[in-house]
Every structure is written in structure tokens, then in C-alpha cells.
Amino acid sequence: MARSTWRGLIVLGLLALSWFLASTVVMADDVSRSIAPPTSTTRHSKFHILDGPFESGREVTRACLTCHTEAANQVRRSVHWTWEYKSADSDEKKGKLHLLNTFCGTVSTNMSLCTSCHVGYGWQEPGNDSVVDEQVDCLVCHEQTRKYKKYNYGSAVLKYKDRVLKKPDFPSMAHSVTRPTRWNCGFCHFYGGSGDGAKHGDLDSSLFDPNHQLDVHMDAAGLNFDCVTCHTANDHAITGSRYDMKAQDPIGVDRPGHTDATRSSCASCHGNAPHGDKKINDHTDRVACQTCHIPRMARGGVGTMVFWDWRTAGKRAGDLEPPEAFEREGHTSKMMHTKYSDSHGTSWWAENLVPKFAWFDGRIRYLDIKQTVDGSELVRINRILGTPGNPAARIWPFKNTLAMMPYDPVNKIMIANHLIRNAPEDKEAFEASFDWRRSAAVGMKAKGLPFSGEVAFVEAVMSFPLTHMVAPKGEALSCLECHRDGGRLEGLEGVYLPGRKNFPLLYAIGIGAVVVTLIGIFIHAAIRGLMAWGRH
Amino acid sequence: MEENRQLLFSRYERFWHWSQALLIIALMVTGFHVTGLLQWLDYKLAAQWHRYFAWSLICLWTFTIFWHLITGEWRQYIPSTEKMLEVIYYYSKGIFDPNLQHPFKVTRRLKHNPLQRLTYLVLSVVISPMLWISGLLFFYYNEWDQLGIPNLWLSGVAAVHVAMAFAMVCFFCLHVYMVFLGKPATAQLKAMLTGYRVEDIRLDADREYTVMLVEDDSDFARMIQEWFETNGVNETDRILPVRVTMVCIETLHEAVKYLNNKSVDLILLDLDLPDSRGVETLRSVMSVIRDEPVLVLTGEEDENLQSMIIREGAQEFLIKENLDRHHLLRKGRFAMERQWFLRQ
Known part of the structure; x- marks a missing residue:
């Protein structure tokens, strides 16, 4: 008996031990730390055709195209050129050219400045046949001197009337070209929406040279990823656009030739079960990687804009009262700093913000500028689509940018404002006239929209999915950030989240039953004690 | 112990x-x-x-x-x-x-x-x-x-x-x-x-035990009662590990009446009572009790009677002449312990 019992105990112990080991073993970190950019067989500094002299960017492009014969054609079909995107799942036309935003409102009525981020020399509407290949700007994405700069209408040469004020050193830039680096992409993408960090919350100049703490992948002393390490491209079409997002990547690890040939998802390197703990992996079918691994936005020391108040524009004095919306968004004015300019009004900026969370299946619907808006309601410039039941949807973090934007209270439509001068002579732009009626009239006319002559302001919000500035794994959210009452996902419907007070009635009954049991025990024990004492 | x-x-x-x-x-x-x-x-x-x-x-x-x-x-x-x-x-x-x-x-x-x-x-x-x-x-x-x-x-x-x-x-x-x-x-x-x-199995020290003595000889009964009641007065002289209350009864009729209503822990029974004699007395008591141990007190060395007594369900018989205090109390204790065991 004793012997068999001991044998049983040993087997039991071994079993328990094996369970324990199996469940705690941490999978080896399968992301190698030695990912180097591919080396090229070509050194452009040895090409004499790039020696110049070049009078304009177009001449540089002409030289590029002598070898890269298809490049310009490819670029002209890409979103970087067309600024127009047609979704596969709807007729909606997206892209900068068409959409409203919570910053300057519209791109298309402010083209002179906005096109300084266009990959071309001189803006032409898409479909314009007069566009020639050499209008494509190769240098902006490929040169590595970091001195290349673009001016109005995408020009690389700064002119006043016909006088050349600034001309870049084209030959040295042409000789420096490589695959695009962070400096090329960041030159535009880190400064969108009016300045450094304004737009996205997870893209700003701190990512030019980030440390491990800020971004584990782009860490300059570590993996040192470029943007295109993940945003892979075929034929100059960059993958991973916000207009064509996938909230999940069911394909998992990307194997060239076998999968979708993009690494613009976490799963394309890490797979869909990247954690050592099964239960944490069980989250990946509902929770986006970003939700836990981007604990806060604007973590690099550069603030992101959270509120743009156009009401104060032109008034030479900023309204420094924090807007009521901050309370709803969970912001406090202590986290903020403000900027004011006559032509742009007041903006509020903050760092290290907790994101907002929503179910997201990859689809974002945008407000059509022709749609009527009710001035008493918050205007959603874009809507994040996704329902908890949709297997393609994930809980995803967002940055919300709020704005008090101009709208036409009579026609009840948003105003496409003409803010930026087309040319020095342009007196109608808001930055010249400081008159909403004049600038709005021009903007609305350009858009072919009716304008009553009245301008009022309406609160608007626009959401940007967060996916950059991935923190080291030790900084990923702890369970309690969500698994408690009042946690980050408070109010998010359609998910059973242990740790919230999910069954208040059941808890009350359960605790009541335990308390009644204990009282019963106490009374019973007391009577026993009294009776025994009474006998003595 | x-x-x-x-x-x-x-x-x-x-x-x-x-x-x-x-x-x-x-x-x-x-x-x-x-x-x-x-x-x-x-x-x-x-x-x-x-x-x-x-x-x-x-x-x-x-x-x-x-x-x-x-x-x-x-x-x-x-x-x-x-x-x-x-x-x-x-x-x-x-x-x-x-x-x-x-x-x-x-x-x-x-x-x-x-x-x-x-x-x-x-x-x-x-x-x-x-x-x-x-x-x-x-x-x-x-x-x-x-x-x-x-x-x-x-x-x-x-x-x-x-x-x-x-x-x-x-x-x-x-x-x-x-x-x-x-x-x-x-x-x-x-x-x-x-x-x-x-x-x-020393019996429950916290409890008071009831011993019923059915005996018409009042001198003898008083002696037995004294034996039981002096138990434990002196700590060294503690044969029964428990406190005992004596119930002394002189007739079978009263004994049966008592046992019909209450249970006791031990019965010391003299067979020759004013209203009953011999084995019949034991039979009458056995018919009204549940499983209380019975010790029969008898004056006769009659082997035939003795075996009948055991057969009728008494635990033991004790010859009155040979009885001493120590002997009786030990027999009483064993009878109660044995009965506890038998109940299991």
C-alpha cells in the first residue's frame, strides 16, 4: 500500500511539474536582432549622368529615368502621386484630394502649400494628360543628404517671381540616392497636419533617431528599421495605407512568394501567436497588438495636436479656456500646451496620451463634404467601422483630434476654406484677408459647393489608428489596465472582460451567501461556547 | 489511560x-x-x-x-x-x-x-x-x-x-x-x-453517568451507593473515570416504569425483588431497555442460573458475598465501555 502510494505520488509530482514547465516556458524571441537593410549592387555616386549640372528637379528625374524606365509610370499610379484612393469595398473616393480633415479642413482648396508634400514638381489634377514623366520627384523619397526641401507646388527650387532664391545641390543629392529611409518618409509624414507630430500621435520627428524605449523596431542603436522595412513596396506602391487597412492579418508570418508580400502588419513577422503564454495569445483574435504594445501616444517628447480651435483665428488673441470636449476625451489642460497664430487660431498639444479604443475591421468611412451636418452635434469627420462579432475586427487604439471647424449654418455643410495663398497676389485667402466669408466663398466655389455667406463653427472629431512607437515588451500594458472597473476599455461593448464588475447581482448574492454562512457559523460557535461554559 | x-x-x-x-x-x-x-x-x-x-x-x-x-x-x-x-x-x-x-x-x-x-x-x-x-x-x-x-x-x-x-x-x-x-x-x-x-474508550469524562441500582435490601443498596459516590473524591482512588449519579429502586415495577421513560448508562440488578424473582426479573428488565449494560447481582453460586443470566443478555453476574468496592466499580466501568464498543 505504502509503496504504491509513493509511486503514485512521484508520478503525480512529475505530471504536475511537467504541466508547470509546459505552461511557463517562454518561447525564444524569434525576431533576429540582425536585420540589416539590403545592400545594393549599384552605387549611384559612380553614375556620371548624375553629375549634372541640373537646373531643376525635372532634369534630375530625366537622368533617373534613363535607367529606371518604368519608375515614373509606377509612381504616377501610386497614392503618393494621385492623392486619391478608391476603396475596393465602396464607391467612396478617399485620399487627400477628396477628404475633409480636422486640421486645415481640406487639401484641395489649399494646394499651393499642401503640394509641398507631393511627390511631383507642379501639381496637376489626376487624369491630366499633360503630365509628363519627368514631373515625378525621385529625390524627395530617395536622396540621403537630408538637405532636400520642397516649396509651394512641390518645387525643389525656391523662386520669387522669376528670380531663383534657393536651389539645392542636385548632383550631390542625385549621387546619394538609396532605398528610402526614415528621413525621406518622415520629411512629410512626421509633419502632417500643420507641424511636427500634429496629425498622427504616433509619427513625429522623434522617430528620425529613436531609442529602444520609443520604438523597439526603429531603435537607431538596435534593429534600426526604416519605414519601408515594414511598408514594403511593389512597383512603387507602398503597402500599409490608412485608406486600405487590415485590422488583422490572418495570413501571419510573411513568406515571400507565399503570402500577400507585405510586412506592414505585426503578424507578418511575429505571427498570430507571438506570446509564450497561451492566454495572452488568446487575445490576438480580439485585441490588436497595438492596443497593448503602444501604451501611450506621442511618447517621444514631441506633442501631438488634440484640439484645433478655428474660432480664434484672425482675432489676434487665443482663447485659452480648455474646451469642454477635453473632459469627454479624458484630457486635462495640465497635460497641454497651446499655440496661437492669427491665421490658424489656437491649437492644443499634448504628450503621452492614453489612446481611445474602438472595434475596428479596417474600414474607415469619411464624411462627404456635401453631406449636411447638424450644428448642434459633434461632426464625425471619419467613422471607424467594426463590430465585436466580426472576425476581422479588433479592438484598436486611436488618436482623436478635435476641432472647432467652420461650417455654413444656412446650407448646413462643412466649409472648404481657402486658407493659403495660391500666389503672392492672392488677397482672398484667409491668411491674407483674415475674413472667413471671403476665404470660404473662394473655397466653396472651387469645390462647386453652395455658400450662404454665413460662417459658424461646429465641433468635429477625426480618429487616426495608432500603429507606430511600439514600446519594449516590458512596457506593454499590464492586464489590470483593462481587466478592472474603469479600465482602458471601459464602455467598450461586445466583449466579456474578466476583472470588470460583470455580474453585480451575482457578486452581491455570492458575497451575501458567504456572509450568512459566516454569521451562522459564528452564532453556532457562540452557542456551543456558552453551553460548554454554562456546564462548568 | x-x-x-x-x-x-x-x-x-x-x-x-x-x-x-x-x-x-x-x-x-x-x-x-x-x-x-x-x-x-x-x-x-x-x-x-x-x-x-x-x-x-x-x-x-x-x-x-x-x-x-x-x-x-x-x-x-x-x-x-x-x-x-x-x-x-x-x-x-x-x-x-x-x-x-x-x-x-x-x-x-x-x-x-x-x-x-x-x-x-x-x-x-x-x-x-x-x-x-x-x-x-x-x-x-x-x-x-x-x-x-x-x-x-x-x-x-x-x-x-x-x-x-x-x-x-x-x-x-x-x-x-x-x-x-x-x-x-x-x-x-x-x-x-x-x-x-x-x-x-475511558468514557466521556465531561459527562455525568447514571447508574441504576435495583435492590430491595436497603443496607446493601446504601453501601453500593456509597461506593459509587465516593469514587473520585480522592484523586488516587478513581476507578470510574466519570461522575456518577445513582438511581436506587427497590421493585421491578418501579424499575420498569423508570426505564420506560429514561435511559441509564448501567443497571445493577438484584434478581430477587419483592415483586419478581430469578431470571424473570432480568427478562422483564431486558424487555424494556434498549442496550444498556446490565450487571446482575446474585447471592447464589448456581452455575445453571449463571449461564441463564448470560444467555438472557446480561453482561455479567456478580456474587454479592464476594463483592468489594474496587471490583464492582471496575466491573461497572468495563461493562459500560464494552457496551460502547458493541454499539459500534
């Missing part, structure tokens, strides 16, 4: 019981962290260990179910109504009387009183399986599709788990309290720790 060490719980049972107890306590503590009702530990740690403990308990249970099947110990959990009412009466009333013993005497073969059987049965066929099933469903939530489990309502599964967990907490509280309901209070705890139940 005479003791009887009786093995109640084998080594495996004790290992099972105590490791299960620790695992259940750990599961309760970590589990209520997962629900958010406790917040002393880190959530991830609590959730992780809740799973490790659960798997360990599943291992333990697999072995234990196997053990119960091969040893036949599973029969301990078959519901029984034997002495059910007595046990209920005992827990609700008799337990407060320090003189009363538990009506159910635990043995190796019958470890559980009928209430325990019922409780443990409910625990092992309702509460535990529901905890396991809901817990495993919750653990394998992401695999429901692959496992062919219909799409249940996850928060419903969780609610069942939490409800059963509360039931388990209530059981746990009651169980811990009832461990100390033995007489003495730590007896059951000791048994579960050592495996042995120390049966103290």
Missing part, C-alpha cells in the same frame, strides 16, 4: 485531502482576483497561477477518481438515510450539549455520516463538475470552433463559474468550522493530519 488508535484516513487520502485543500484555497484567492473582487496580487500573476493550480487539481482529481474506483472507496459517497434525522437533530440541538456524543460513529468503512455523504455528493457531482466544465470552457474559449463546441455565451459560462466559486467558498467556511465540531474540538483535525482517530 486506555486508547484505541483507529486508522481512518490512508496516506493517499491525507495527501489528496491536504493538497486539494491548498489548491482550492489558492484557486479561491487567485480566482477572485480574476473576477476583480480581490486586488492584492498582480492580475497576470493571479490569472496565470489560477490556471496552474487548476491544472494541478485536475491531475490530482484524475488520480483520486482512479484511486476511488480501484479501492472501492467511492461507495463512501453513496447517499444514505441511516441516522439522517438523528444527525440533523444532533447538529441543530444536541451539539450544544457537551454530554451528547455524535450519533454517528465514524469507522474506516463508514467515514461519513449521512449529511456528509450528501454534502460531498453534491460537491462532487454538482459544484466541482460545474466549476471544471465552465473553467475548461473558459480556458479553451478560443478553441470552441475547433473542438466543435456550439457557440455558448461566454459571460454565461463565466457567471456559472463565479456562482459555483461562491458555493465553494460557503462550503469551505462550513467545512473548516465543522472540522472543530468533534469532541474534543481538535479530534477530527488530528485524525485528518495523522490518519488515526484516537478513540478514548
